[in-house]
Amino acid sequence: MKYKRTIRCNPRWKLRxxxxxxxxxxxxxVxxxxxxxxKKLVLQKTQGCYVDEFGLLWTYAEEMRKADPGTTVKIKVDRLNPENKPLFxxxxVGFASLRRGFLQGCRQIIGLDGCFLKGLCKGELLSAIGRDANDxxxxxxxxxxEVESKDSWSWFLELLASDxxxxxxxxxxxxxDQQKGLIPAIASLLPAAEHRLCARHIFCNWRKVHKNLEWHPYFWECAKSTTVMKFNxxxxxxxxxxxxxxxxxxxxPKEQWCKAFFSTIVKCDSVDNNISETFNASIVEARHKPPYSLLDDIRVLTMERIAKKQEAASxxxxxxxxxxxxxxEINAKESRIC
Known part of the structure; x- marks a missing residue:
């Protein structure tokens, strides 16, 4: 059927x-x-595919561990009672090779974000994204x-912190960003870490109340100030x-979104979390797929990206x-007119 893919990607496609x-x-x-x-026929077949894919996850997890020794894959299930089948x-997923590359060659800053899954089975994808040497x-x-909450973020952060x-x-x-449940999870599990909040999202909330366009540049002047004196x-x-x-x-708190107050231990002056949004945008198509296909698409996209970056760097x-x-070069040029 010509419209099979459209129905699969958008199960709520209205009949009209x-x-x-x-x-x-x-x-x-017609x-x-x-x-x-x-539409019913396509969705029935799609539901069958989803059931099959959930059943493949345990085998897939074992194959990932074999292919990349040291890889962490954890599956959590729920049982309403001992007689029932486990519910995913x-x-x-934390590949050992990615972990080594991050620890050996990236800055000590991690972007955290969650995005909705768009297929028949709803849920969220949580991600931890670093910044490489080329920023x-x-x-x-x-x-x-299953949902973005303090419990799910705590579970994710515990595994990430251990890895x-x-x-x-x-x-x-x-x-x-200021995701539901993430802020208390970070405060509980990583109390000594500096927690930066995306200035762009703070700005979006602030401008809903303060809509005068003449005031908006002052927000960004504050956010990007490099010294306390400039901020003031x-x-x-x-x-x-x-x-x-x-x-x-x-x-x-200005310490969480203004460059002037950031820790100098981590050599990164970014005031936004665009790296996480870039990752989310790169997997838009994968987010329409069942869990096994989704996770394997992310694996392939990540491997291809690493290979391309390595080739470019050579x-x-x-x-x-x-x-x-x-x-x-920009800083050197500007320093001449200080």
Whole structure:
């Protein structure tokens, strides 16, 4: 059937929209009952595929451990009572090779984020993403969970902290949005880590109340200030124009989103969590798939990315990575006019 993929990717595709699409594509009107039967048939077959794929997860986990010794794969199930079959709840994947690469060549900052799964079976994908030497994303670990909550984030962080030997987080920075359950989970499991919040999301919430476009540049001047003196100067400029806007801006502690207050232990001055969003965008198609296909797509995409980056790096002629070299050149140029 021509529309099988569309139905699989969007099980909630409305019948009237399906009819309109068919009418536009082939110039023929079809009865809604025909659309309903076709959609039902596709979904029944798809549900069968989902059941089969859940059954493959344990074998898949064992194969990953064999292929990359030291890999951590954990599957959590739920049983309503001992007589019932186990119900899949969560699955964590942390490849040993990715872990070694991260610990040996990346900054000590981890971006955490969650995104919705879009297929027939709903859930969330949690991810831990690092920054490589060229200031680009480096996937570390990911997990399929039933819902984003303190419990699911705590489960994910416990496994991640164990894999990376984070201890209580001393010397590490965690970057995230203000996801439900994540903030208390970090505070509980990694109390010594610096927790940065994405300035862009703080800005989006702040501008819902303070919509005057003239004030918005002052927010970013504050967020990207490199010294406390520069921050105070930018803050006073906003305060002189709208005192409440300035007060509301720092309701979220400035130490968590303003560059001037970041720890200098971790050599990263980013005020956003774009690396996590880049990862989420790279797996959009995979998020429509059943769990086994989803996880294997992420594995393949990650392997291909590492191979491409390695090939690109082999052609570099400078001892510095391209993005870092560009920053150095800009800073050198600006320093001449200080």
């Amino acid at each position: 929209e399906m009819r309109a699409t068919i009418r536009e594509d082939i110039g023929t009107d 009865y809604q009952s025909i659309c309903a039967r076709a 709840q969560r699955m964590y 680009q994303m480096y996937p570390i670990a990911w997990a399929v969970v 990376l030997s984070l201890g209580e987080g001393s010397g590490w920075s965690i970057s995230s 100067h930018a803050y006073k400029k906003l305060e002189s124009r709208n005192k409440k806007a300035a007060q509301d801006m720092v309701r979220v 052609k570099w002629t400078s001892p510095f990575c391209p993005k870092i070299m560009k920053k150095l």
